[in-house]
Amino acid sequence: MGKFSSTLSGILTILIIAASSAIYIVDEREQAILFQLGEVVDVKTSPGLYFKIPIAQNVRYFDSRILTMDTEEPERFITSEKKNVLVDLFVKWRIIDVKQYYISVRGDEALAQTRLAQTVNSSMRDEFGNRTVHDVVSGERDKIMEIMRQKANIDAKNIGVEVVDVRLKRVDLPQEVSDSVYRRMEAERKRVANELRSTGSAEAEKIRADADRQREVILAEAYREAQKIMGDGDSQAAAIYANAFQKNPEFYSFYRSIEAYKQAFKNKTDILVLEPSSDFFKYIKGAAEGKK
Numbered sequence: 001m002g003k004f005s006s007t008l009s010g011i012l013t014i015l016i017i018a019a020s021s022a023i024y025i026v027d028e029r030e031q032a033i034l035f036q037l038g039e040v041v042d043v044k045t046s047p048g049l050y051f052k053i054p055i056a057q058n059v060r061y062f063d064s065r066i067l068t069m070d071t072e073e074p075e076r077f078i079t080s081e082k083k084n085v086l087v088d089l090f091v092k093w094r095i096i097d098v099k100q101y102y103i104s105v106r107g108d109e110a111l112a113q114t115r116l117a118q119t120v121n122s123s124m125r126d127e128f129g130n131r132t133v134h135d136v137v138s139g140e141r142d143k144i145m146e147i148m149r150q151k152a153n154i155d156a157k158n159i160g161v162e163v164v165d166v167r168l169k170r171v172d173l174p175q176e177v178s179d180s181v182y183r184r185m186e187a188e189r190k191r192v193a194n195e196l197r198s199t200g201s202a203e204a205e206k207i208r209a210d211a212d213r214q215r216e217v218i219l220a221e222a223y224r225e226a227q228k229i230m231g232d233g234d235s236q237a238a239a240i241y242a243n244a245f246q247k248n249p250e251f252y253s254f255y256r257s258i259e260a261y262k263q264a265f266k267n268k269t270d271i272l273v274l275e276p277s278s279d280f281f282k283y284i285k286g287a288a289e290g291k292k
Contacts, residue, residue, distance in 0.1 A: 021054040021055070022051050022052055022053065022054050023049060023050070023051055023052075024049075024050055024051075024052060024059045025048075025049055025050070026044045026046070026047050026048060026050065026061070027047050028047045028064075029063065029064060029065055030047075030061045030062065030063065030064055031043070031044065031045045031061070031062045031063075031064045031095060031098040032044040032050075032059050032060065032061050032062070032098075033059070033060050033062070033098060033099065033102055033107075034050075034052055034057055034058075034059055035057060035058050035059070035060065036053070036056055036057045037056065040099055040102065040103075041057070043098055043099050045064070045098065060102075060107065062095055062098050062101065062102075062107060063095070063109075064094065064095060065094065066092050066093070066094045066164055067092070067093055067094060067109070068090055068091070068092055068093075069090060069091040069092075069093060069113045069116055069117065070090040071088055071089055071090065071117075074086035074087055074088040074170070074172070075087050075088075075089075075121060075124075076174070077124060077125055077128040077129075078125075078128065078129060079128055079129070079131060079132055079133050079135075079136060080129060080130055080131055080132055081132050081133060083133055083173070084173070084174050085128070085133060085136065085171055085172065085173060085174075086170075086171070086172045086173070086174055087124065087128075087136075087168060087170070087171050088168070088169045088170040088171075089120070089124075089166065089167060089168050089169055090166075090167055090169060091116055091117075091120055091152070091163060091165070091166050091167075092163070092164040092165040092166075092167075093112075093116060093156065093161050093162060093163050093164055094161065094162055094164060095160060095161050096157075096160060096161060096162045097157075097160035097161075098160065099160065100158075100159065100160030101159060101160030101161060102160075103160075104158065104159035104160060105159055112159060112161060115155075115156075115159055116152065116156060116161070116163070119151070119152045119155040119156065120148060120152045120163075120166060123147070123148045123151035123152055124144075124148055126151075127144050127147055127148060128144075131144070133173075136168075136171055137171050141168060141171075144168070145165075145166050145167060145168055148166045149163050149164075149165060149166040152166060
């Protein structure tokens with residue numbers, strides 16, 4: 001009885017192992033190829049539970065999700081202006097014909113990405129070679145990416161994959177070109193600054209010269225007006241003096257003598273040497289005689 005149980009257990013174990021090796025599962029993220037003695041006999045693209053012949057058949061799984069191919073280093077391309085630009089990009093792709101994919105690249109993802117990179121680079125060289133730096137940086141960037149996707153997709157179908165998207169992450173000038181552009185921009189900014197400073201200095205000199213000219217004109221006008229007023233004043237004063245002399249010559253003579261005395265004795269240190277009989281002392285002598 002014990003021997004029979006052991007035999008039965010062994011048979012059940014073998015059956016379980018055989019049953020498990022005859023079943024394979026494909027989930028929603030995968031596609032599968034069923035091989036028999038190295039040849040493709042079936043392709044499973046829908047998720048589910050499937051059967052195969054143990055030992056004689058084997059299964060290989062492939063990712064059905066969207067995959068990403070990212071460039072490790074920026075690629076150098078030449079524009080229509082014969083200028084080098086560095087381009088960093090990535091490609092989104094997926095397997096749409098798993099049998100063709102296996103036949104073309106033996107199901108090797110790295111080999112498939114190498115093929116895609118060559119196709120994308122070839123189409124990119126064509127597009128960049130027909131456009132300026134401005135176009136590839138901003139002007140027609142979206143258009144370029146769509147054209148590259150379409151061109152790459154034509155070749156990609158030959159290996160059973162679809163190019164979903166091509167994106168330019170970064171488009172830059174090489175470092176030596178950037179430095180040259182920066183130096184040229186710096187020189188241009190300095191030239192403009194010097195030109196503006198020169199223009200400003202010239203304008204400042206013009207303004208100062210105009211201000212000096214206006215100052216001289218104003219001073220001349222003021223001096224002329226002052227001289228005119230002084231002349232009018234002197235004329236009026238002379239007229240008044242003449243009128244006063246005509247009315248009372250003696251008083252006018254006395255007034256003139258008083259003014260002369262004031263001017264003569266304004267400073268205590270002044271010394272006058274005159275004869276006593278001089279007309280200068282006429283009214284002083286008259287005042288002295290009146291006191292006597």
